[in-house]
Amino acid sequence: MRKLISLFLPLLFLMACNTEPEFDLVILNGNIYDGSGATSISGDIGVKDGKIVAVGNLKNKKAIETIDATGLAVAxxxxxxxxxxxxxxxxxxxxxxxxxxxxxxxxxxxxxxxxxxxxxxxxxxxxxxxxxxxxxxxxxxxxxxxxxxxxxxxxxxxxxxxxxxxxxxxxxxxxxxxxxxxxxxxxxxxxxxxxxxxxxxxxxxxxxxxxxxxxxxxxxxxxxxxxxxxxxxxxxxxxxxxxxxxxxxxxxxxxxxxxxxxxxxxxxxxxxxxxxxxASHTGISVLIPSWALEGDKFEERVNHPQLREKIKEGIIFNILNDRGGSDLRRIQFSRVSWNKELEGKTLHDWAIESGLEPTVENGAELVIQAQLNGGTGAIYHAxxxxxxxxxxxxxxxxxxxxxxxxxxxxxxxxxxxxxxxxxxxxxxxxxxxxxxxxxxxxxxxxxxxxxxxxxxxxxxxxxxxxxxxxxxxxxxxxxxxxxxxxxxxxxxxxxxxxxxxxxxxxxxxxxxxxxxxxxxxx
Missing domain, CATH: 3.20.20.140 (Metal-dependent hydrolases)
Incomplete structure (x- = not known):
């Protein structure tokens, strides 16, 4: 009897091993793009302990989780x-x-x-x-x-x-x-x-x-x-x-x-x-000359009539020649903490809502106002x-x-x-x-x-x-x-x-x- 048991136990062990999954995850039938720029190949991927451990035909392999990627790209x-x-x-x-x-x-x-x-x-x-x-x-x-x-x-x-x-x-x-x-x-x-x-x-x-x-x-x-x-x-x-x-x-x-x-x-x-x-995205301050923002003295500078005019000229230049795209409609507000109703609207919209002609000059004044209010995020369609x-x-x-x-x-x-x-x-x-x-x-x-x-x-x-x-x-x-x-x-x-x-x-x-x-x- 002991001899029979000693022969039977290894068999049970082998049977148990065969039922344990070989992989944590198997992805079957995918069109595999390996990331090298090569064209895809059809195949399966086996994953264990966070790594890819097999690429090939894994149709009969056991896994804890299986994904059927038929018709899908695997990258x-x-x-x-x-x-x-x-x-x-x-x-x-x-x-x-x-x-x-x-x-x-x-x-x-x-x-x-x-x-x-x-x-x-x-x-x-x-x-x-x-x-x-x-x-x-x-x-x-x-x-x-x-x-x-x-x-x-x-x-x-x-x-x-x-x-x-x-x-x-x-x-x-x-x-x-x-x-x-x-x-x-x-x-x-x-x-x-x-x-x-x-x-x-x-x-x-x-x-x-x-x-x-x-x-x-x-x-x-x-x-x-x-x-x-x-x-x-x-x-x-x-x-x-x-x-x-x-x-x-x-x-x-x-x-x-x-x-x-x-x-x-x-x-x-x-x-x-x-x-x-x-279209790009950054703060409204990108339209303002850098020198005007240096040292956190923007408010002081725009309250000086001559400096304000110079700052305004720089903003007008950037609206016409840089991110402004020559059109107030191309400047769209994304995040405005001090006026959520402006989010999604344009500088052109804001001018109209403010009772202003949507000119570049008025747009520059609104940019100054926006910066004084704490700035905004903006999408620039330029x-x-x-x-x-x-x-x-x-x-x-x-x-x-x-x-x-x-x-x-x-x-x-x-x-x-x-x-x-x-x-x-x-x-x-x-x-x-x-x-x-x-x-x-x-x-x-x-x-x-x-x-x-x-x-x-x-x-x-x-x-x-x-x-x-x-x-x-x-x-x-x-x-x-x-x-x-x-x-x-x-x-x-x-x-x-x-x-x-x-x-x-x-x-x-x-x-x-x-x-x-x-x-x-x-």
Missing amino acids: PGFIDMHTHLEPIKELPQMESLVRQGVTFSLGGPDGGGPWPFGEYLSSLDTFPLGLNVGYLVGHNTIRNEIMGMEDRDPTEEELNQLEEMVSIAMEEGAFGISTGLKYLPGTFSKVDEVISLSKKASEKGGIYTSHLREEGLGLIDAVQEAIFISQEAKIPVILTHHKAIGVKMWGQSAKTLALVDSARASGLEIFMDQYPYA MDEKDVENIMKHPMTMIGSDGRLSSPGDGHPHPRAYGTFPRVLGHYSRDLGIMPLEMAIYKMTGFPAQVLGLKNRGKIEVGAIADLCIFNPNTVIDQATYIDPHQYPKGIDYVIVNGIIVVEYGAMSGKTPGKVIRKNKQ
Whole structure:
């Protein structure tokens, strides 16, 4: 009897082993786009412990969860190269992003990264994040910490402090440095200062992303400045949310792209990211000359008759030649804390409601009033669709939403906050044929992962982290509009973050497996 039992027990053990699932998740029958730019292959994907452990025929394999992806595209999760994550602690699930298929988001753009850097990242470790996030250290942030909003060069001691701050942030996991040279106080910095700080990021393998000093009339010079920074600091440079803004600059993307090609031919690493819309978004203060805002003395200056006239002239110039697009109808309010009824309306509407002729001169006066009231967010319809398409097609362009984390009913955001990635897949790739689907996916997966140095992300292969997006290539599309922006996209069926399903059947699952990713500590 004992002999029979001793023979039977191993058999029972083998039978038990055979009934245990081999995978946590199996995705069956998908059209797999691996993130390299290659065309799709049909197959299955097995996930265990947050990683892809098998790609092939897994039809007879057991799994805890199974997704039938028949007729669907299976891609790496999308990487957002430029996101305004400031409300992350209020919106940790990041639904406006994750429902677009985003599984990693790069925060701290335009010179606005958090500080103290490591302390902020540690605080996020305790939040239930819907997707993975990483951060850049912001030049404007650290300059403001040391020098305030002063229009001057740093002293030698101050420059040493700024350099040390960049080095500390890089040690604490920053992916690089961002600048906002159009914004205060970054606009007051000279190129030598930016180069010195960028060298510190370069020493740790970081990148440099730049909101250029100008994107309108001074665009060409601004691109050349960024290329010079790359050359002198020996650092990869990303021209972030690259565009040509203002009617007089329409068509100039041909020149900026030629500059990128020339710089790359000389051995420099110059890249771009872009959102797929012909309208930008920033504060109303972008229409005001920088000198007028220096030192928090704007109110004092506009109360001086001669200075007010000079400020007004600068605003009129920017309305006619830069983001204003030569028409008050092109300036649309997105967030107005002091008058919610203006949200979604234009500067032209506000003039009419105020009993004013909608002239550029009256528009400039209203801009001054808006700034005195505390400022506003605004959408600027001042770009040309052809430039958007030309930049998107360029082989060195990645995708970044430049969107702010949003929730329905809160303000009137730019539609990019809800629709960037589905819009590229549906409108530009499928409907307009700007580029094949596999290339669109590459621009938002494998390519940015490579530029950022994200280990084992942005690709579908054995050993990679299971960040995945499953979508319907025939129906995927953005639904957010400039009139009605709070609309989630269609066609994003599943999103998987670190092996866990966070979007299921197009709805949030409630799971929050996202992590804070530190570049030098992956």
